[in-house]
Amino acid sequence: MNGYGRIARLALGTLAIAAAVALLLSGCSELGFPSVHDMPAPRPDTTLSPDQVKQATDDLISQREHLSTEAQTTGQVSPASNAAGNPRPPATVQPAVQVDTPPAAQTAGAYARP
Numbered sequence: 001m002n003g004y005g006r007i008a009r010l011a012l013g014t015l016a017i018a019a020a021v022a023l024l025l026s027g028c029s030e031l032g033f034p035s036v037h038d039m040p041a042p043r044p045d046t047t048l049s050p051d052q053v054k055q056a057t058d059d060l061i062s063q064r065e066h067l068s069t070e071a072q073t074t075g076q077v078s079p080a081s082n083a084a085g086n087p088r089p090p091a092t093v094q095p096a097v098q099v100d101t102p103p104a105a106q107t108a109g110a111y112a113r114p
Contacts, residue, residue, distance in 0.1 A: 048056070
């Protein structure tokens with residue numbers, strides 16, 4: 001083996017070790033992360049009182065009911081818009097496939113054979 005190959009391998013090995021050490025040490029530096037025991041200051045706000053919880057719950061329930069009735073009415077044709085020039089009655093949804101239901105006396109999964 002010649003002297004240049006040995007020097008090249010030694011330099012490459014040294015460079016690899018230096019890169020590995022640099023990567024390991026860069027993991028120890030602080031990059032904007034708080035320390036393990038660095039706790040935030042206590043919050044000045046207190047928890048909700050039972051009356052506030054009830055009020056918030058009632059508000060959410062009323063909003064849900066309002067949105068539910070609004071969604072149901074937008075899916076149907078109102079009589080005023082039907083009389084205003086839409087002569088078609090509202091469409092009804094029919095199932096695409098008729099499913100035979102077994103009689104009540106049979107066990108689950110068993111259908112009557114024709």
